[in-house]
Amino acid sequence: MNDETAYQPQPDPREEKFVVDKDLLTENQLTGLAEEYCTRYHGLNDTENPLAELSRIMMAIKRGELVVWFDPVENTAGLDVPK
Secondary structure (H helix, E strand, O other): OOHHHHOOOOOOHHHOOEEEOHHHOOHHHHHHHHHHHHHHHHOOOOOOOHHHHHHHHHHHHHHOOOEEEEEOOOOEEEEEOOO
């Protein structure tokens, strides 16, 4: 074993995505994330009204079926299933 294989760099935990407690966000912030989620996954071209799912997405956030993820490297947030 040489020095190169002995040292394996570890990922910086400050660069890993993490879940943000939904109670720390305003209703407007959650609605914005839900609207972005609807238009990204239902597309503006795939369905006539992608925001028709908005109330269902907001309920999924409240139930914890979707969570807010923050990516500190990209400085972005989005919704996804909990991991």
